[in-house]
Amino acid sequence: MAVALRRSRLAGVALDESEYAAIEAAIGREPNEVELGMFGAMWSEHCGYKTSRALLKQLPTQGPGVLQGPGENAGAIDIGDGLAVVFKIESHNHPSAIEPYQGAATGVGGILRDVFAMGARPIAILDDLHFGPLDEGRNRHLFKGVVAGIGAYGNCFGCPTVGGALTFDQGYSQNPLVNAMCVGLVSHDRLRRARADRVGDLIYLVGADTGRDGIHGATFASVEMDENSPSRRPAVQVGNPFLEKLLCEACLQLNELPDVTAIQDLGAAGLTSAACELAHRGGRGLEIDVAQVSRRERGMTPYEVMLSESQERMLVLVREGGEAAVRRIFDRFELHADRIGIITSGNRVKVRDGSAPVVDLPLDVLIDLVPLRSPPAIRPARTLASPTADLVEPQRLLLDMLSSPNLRSRRPVYRTYDHQVLDNTVIGPGSDAALLRVPGTNRGVALTTDGNHRYVTLDPYEGTRAAVAEAARNLVCTGARPAAVTNCLNFGNPQRPEVFWQLQESLRGLADACRELGLPVVSGNVSLYNETSGRSIPPTPVIGMVGVIDDLDHRCAAAFQQDGDLVFLLGESREELAGSEFLAFLSQPLSGKPPLVDLEHESRLQAALLECTGLDVLRSAHDVSDGGLLVTLAESVLFGSRGLRSPAVVGSVSAAALYFGESQGRVVVSVAPRRVPELQAVMARHRIPLQALGVVGGEFFQVGPEIHISLSTLREAWETPF
Amino acid sequence: MRTGIVVFPGTWSDRDCAHAVGDVLEQPYRFVDHRERRLEDIDLVVLPGGFSYGDYLRCGAIARFAPVMEAVAAFADRGGLVLGICNGFQVLQEARLLPGALLRNASCEFRCEWVNLRVEQGDTPFTRDCRPGQVLRIPISHGEGNFYADPPTLEALEAGGQVVFRYCTAEGRISEVANPNGSLANIAGIVNKRGNVLGMMPHPERACEEMLGGRDGLFLFRSAMRALQVVAA
Numbered sequence A: 001m002a003v004a005l006r007r008s009r010l011a012g013v014a015l016d017e018s019e020y021a022a023i024e025a026a027i028g029r030e031p032n033e034v035e036l037g038m039f040g041a042m043w044s045e046h047c048g049y050k051t052s053r054a055l056l057k058q059l060p061t062q063g064p065g066v067l068q069g070p071g072e073n074a075g076a077i078d079i080g081d082g083l084a085v086v087f088k089i090e091s092h093n094h095p096s097a098i099e100p101y102q103g104a105a106t107g108v109g110g111i112l113r114d115v116f117a118m119g120a121r122p123i124a125i126l127d128d129l130h131f132g133p134l135d136e137g138r139n140r141h142l143f144k145g146v147v148a149g150i151g152a153y154g155n156c157f158g159c160p161t162v163g164g165a166l167t168f169d170q171g172y173s174q175n176p177l178v179n180a181m182c183v184g185l186v187s188h189d190r191l192r193r194a195r196a197d198r199v200g201d202l203i204y205l206v207g208a209d210t211g212r213d214g215i216h217g218a219t220f221a222s223v224e225m226d227e228n229s230p231s232r233r234p235a236v237q238v239g240n241p242f243l244e245k246l247l248c249e250a251c252l253q254l255n256e257l258p259d260v261t262a263i264q265d266l267g268a269a270g271l272t273s274a275a276c277e278l279a280h281r282g283g284r285g286l287e288i289d290v291a292q293v294s295r296r297e298r299g300m301t302p303y304e305v306m307l308s309e310s311q312e313r314m315l316v317l318v319r320e321g322g323e324a325a326v327r328r329i330f331d332r333f334e335l336h337a338d339r340i341g342i343i344t345s346g347n348r349v350k351v352r353d354g355s356a357p358v359v360d361l362p363l364d365v366l367i368d369l370v371p372l373r374s375p376p377a378i379r380p381a382r383t384l385a386s387p388t389a390d391l392v393e394p395q396r397l398l399l400d401m402l403s404s405p406n407l408r409s410r411r412p413v414y415r416t417y418d419h420q421v422l423d424n425t426v427i428g429p430g431s432d433a434a435l436l437r438v439p440g441t442n443r444g445v446a447l448t449t450d451g452n453h454r455y456v457t458l459d460p461y462e463g464t465r466a467a468v469a470e471a472a473r474n475l476v477c478t479g480a481r482p483a484a485v486t487n488c489l490n491f492g493n494p495q496r497p498e499v500f501w502q503l504q505e506s507l508r509g510l511a512d513a514c515r516e517l518g519l520p521v522v523s524g525n526v527s528l529y530n531e532t533s534g535r536s537i538p539p540t541p542v543i544g545m546v547g548v549i550d551d552l553d554h555r556c557a558a559a560f561q562q563d564g565d566l567v568f569l570l571g572e573s574r575e576e577l578a579g580s581e582f583l584a585f586l587s588q589p590l591s592g593k594p595p596l597v598d599l600e601h602e603s604r605l606q607a608a609l610l611e612c613t614g615l616d617v618l619r620s621a622h623d624v625s626d627g628g629l630l631v632t633l634a635e636s637v638l639f640g641s642r643g644l645r646s647p648a649v650v651g652s653v654s655a656a657a658l659y660f661g662e663s664q665g666r667v668v669v670s671v672a673p674r675r676v677p678e679l680q681a682v683m684a685r686h687r688i689p690l691q692a693l694g695v696v697g698g699e700f701f702q703v704g705p706e707i708h709i710s711l712s713t714l715r716e717a718w719e720t721p722f
Numbered sequence B: 001m002r003t004g005i006v007v008f009p010g011t012w013s014d015r016d017c018a019h020a021v022g023d024v025l026e027q028p029y030r031f032v033d034h035r036e037r038r039l040e041d042i043d044l045v046v047l048p049g050g051f052s053y054g055d056y057l058r059c060g061a062i063a064r065f066a067p068v069m070e071a072v073a074a075f076a077d078r079g080g081l082v083l084g085i086c087n088g089f090q091v092l093q094e095a096r097l098l099p100g101a102l103l104r105n106a107s108c109e110f111r112c113e114w115v116n117l118r119v120e121q122g123d124t125p126f127t128r129d130c131r132p133g134q135v136l137r138i139p140i141s142h143g144e145g146n147f148y149a150d151p152p153t154l155e156a157l158e159a160g161g162q163v164v165f166r167y168c169t170a171e172g173r174i175s176e177v178a179n180p181n182g183s184l185a186n187i188a189g190i191v192n193k194r195g196n197v198l199g200m201m202p203h204p205e206r207a208c209e210e211m212l213g214g215r216d217g218l219f220l221f222r223s224a225m226r227a228l229q230v231v232a233a
Helices: A001-014 A017-027 A033-042 A093-098 A100-116 A136-155 A229-235 A241-254 A270-281 A300-306 A322-330 A363-367 A396-400 A451-460 A460-477 A497-515 A580-587 A600-612 A628-640 A654-661 A671-686 A711-718 B012-024 B067-075 B088-092 B151-159 B219-232
Strands: A064-066 A077-081 A082-090 A121-131 A159-170 A177-187 A204-207 A260-265 A285-289 A313-318 A335-345 A347-351 A357-363 A426-427 A433-435 A445-450 A481-491 A521-527 A540-549 A567-570 A618-623 A644-646 A665-669 A690-696 A698-703 A707-710 B005-006 B028-034 B044-047 B079-087 B102-104 B112-117 B135-142 B147-150 B163-168 B187-191 B197-200
Touching: A001 A017, A001 A033, A001 A618, A017 A033, A017 A357, A017 A363, A033 A270, A033 A300, A033 A357, A033 A363, A077 A481, A077 A521, A077 A690, A082 A100, A082 A481, A082 A540, A093 A100, A093 A136, A093 A177, A100 A121, A100 A136, A100 A177, A100 A241, A100 A260, A121 A136, A121 A433, A121 A445, A121 A540, A136 A159, A136 A177, A136 A241, A159 A445, A177 A445, A177 A481, A177 A521, A177 A540, A204 A241, A204 A322, A229 A335, A241 A260, A241 A313, A241 A322, A260 A707, A270 A285, A270 A300, A270 A313, A270 A335, A270 A347, A270 A363, A300 A357, A313 A322, A322 A335, A322 B147, A347 A363, A357 A363, A396 A580, A396 A628, A396 A654, A396 A707, A396 A711, A433 A497, A445 A460, A451 A460, A451 A540, A460 A481, A460 A497, A460 A540, A460 A600, A460 A618, A497 A540, A497 A600, A497 A628, A567 A600, A567 A628, A567 A671, A580 A654, A600 A618, A600 A665, A600 A671, A618 A628, A628 A644, A628 A654, A628 A665, A628 A698, A628 A711, A628 B005, A665 A671, A671 A690, A698 A711, A698 B187, A707 A711, B005 B012, B012 B028, B012 B219, B044 B067, B044 B088, B067 B079, B079 B088, B079 B219, B088 B102, B112 B187, B147 B187, B163 B197
Parallel strands: A082 A521, A121 A159, A285 A347, A481 A521, A644 A698, B005 B028, B005 B044, B044 B079, B079 B197
Antiparallel strands: A064 A077, A077 A082, A082 A177, A121 A177, A204 A313, A204 A335, A260 A313, A285 A335, A347 A357, A426 A433, A433 A445, A445 A540, A481 A540, A567 A665, A567 A690, A618 A665, A644 A690, A698 A707, B102 B147, B112 B135, B112 B163, B163 B187, B187 B197
């Protein structure tokens, strides 16, 4: 092929010359256009993990409770009573940057399908969102659009949005992060794998007709964006949550049929990825006739059919003879389904258009033999000295910080999401972690997403460890024991050595922290090339974590509960301000070492807290995180609408670090006075320092001589609208 | 006494209503498919919340044509008790079983939050366990719950004592601040003239257990059940 022509074709599918040569060598000929498109999709970062695959291998993925680790539509863990929780987090950053409403909506749709493809009923959605400052019009448009899109999809579908995170930073300007996590519930014996292990099974494509939307979405997610990106708008898909609801109900019923052998959702790279992975996981091949695929528009080519990312589509594998029962379910939900192919023995994907052959490729090359990239990694130079700032007027500063976009109440956002449907929401959005009842039991699952991009920017290894520790601490504050992790790794262009170094270090931190805390990673997603016009986003690994509480009667709230309860700080405050919300708020440059993460202390702290919640010693527990101690105390006050009288907060550190530092491994708890000896005994046994801070009650938030704020003033600041 | 919970393809409060009736109150129920035409075995019909047919057009505009709605109309005509919650309220209006319309929330946003409702009529089959003026805490979850009726209709509703619930403050005051969606006269729920068909935007099935935030929703289900027992006796 002429060099110029080949170059332009390769650019269209985001492959390079060496990858093209690898394809030729593997298949012994030049790929045709459809085949090249399939390689482009399957060898993209999004589907093939070509830059991150080697690094991901170090993650611990096994544990006694793990029923399904990475490699399936979602991960699954045992939660007792024969029940499993299925969950995964995934990014939809690139589509959301172009078309925020549909980008976010279809992000939710995609992650829901991953969960019900496993046979699980979705019971919760969480969203971890990052935007640039709202005073820029484009960022405000993205923020409003993303929030509206998440609400529109989840609300209509009927799955509660119970938590997540929302962060604003200049580094996300024009390049928002939209990570959606879905959690589902299924009994062990109904947990399903998308694996075609039976030759002769029929392949049904069910749900939406196939259109031209989303073509090259996977490839699009694997290149950086530039000023031409808005012209890629047709690559963004459009969601139909009502159809998704029908698909979900149908799949859950199909899951009960013995003749249905696998269910797989169509996500990135559409039919290509779904069908090839389904067959390859079971060690089989497949044949597809694209002429059988119903289309939305005339004149679509086999290339477009194979790579369309039209939403709300699933593949269902049916044993021969089972068609009638399957049809009955499709008909019940008025779903359109086409029989498009068959599972074959061997290792090949064959696609034809009627009688004309279109594709004939070896599946292992397409899926396993992705040429891995190991770009150079360079640790960027950094200043270790932390900037400091004088603490003047702490009261004014606290109010200003509480009213700032990063710390103010998230209620204006989460009240646009249905967070109650399904009648399981015990603790909804706005707290350390959400807590859901497992229907029919008194068990609960606690859910959270966490991450701090500033710590990760300062030190990707420590910052990622901090995220894991914080997520676990958040779950423990509700009384749940952390069980397993899903993760979404949002980074810039890995071909930049400093970005690849961040990815390397972050994954090393993730692996170490999960291993040390005994938490398996059961699913995840990598989103690279988050870069606009040459500027990378801050490295942002997002940790999604699931915990289990065996008896919801032992749950714990973050809100102060009763006047007269005594308030304690658990853990130690150090002279740590680098990476803090305090310094960011004061527009100080980001430098220095992020707060120390001591996982050994963390384990003891969490064990001690769980011991206390198990004995109902605590009235409240709230993790100290962004904004530091004063913000944490103010939040417990605001959540419970009860004041606090704290004569003094003491410590051997500066007032700024004491009030606004973000030393890790700290929790604010409140206890009834008569339970104090038990608290002290448990903390002493686990060697956790504790400091009495004050008493719950009154109409004021009062700390030391300097801070004396009426609850109404405090609330007014905190409830500043977006 | 048996509750029939109507399920349109996009209904999602069906399971919550079943939980409230079946698990919390331990009463018999069955799901009624939108294609069904017979309700002879049913004593209380619940039209739950959701997005009946996606509701990309006007909410409930397609649902009113579902076969089951003919049966619901006949059931109501026979004096059977019908409770429409959220989307169910919208469907009842589209089916002309209740007057008025539910417009887009004045905020133009979806709202999911706990609200306070003042019981305006304690003598309907759905509120007989409540004191008039009692304040119930029950959540809303809707984008289109802004009650509207033209002036003569509104006047007739008020005069006929058909306004059953109004959004109010925790102290029971009817005020603008307590109105979550812009509803005329803070109207949250109404009955038909005969008093056997109630439509309300808030979700009583979400307020049946302390663990989920409150139990005030039980007043409605218990009232309806007692009303039916009285009839049966």
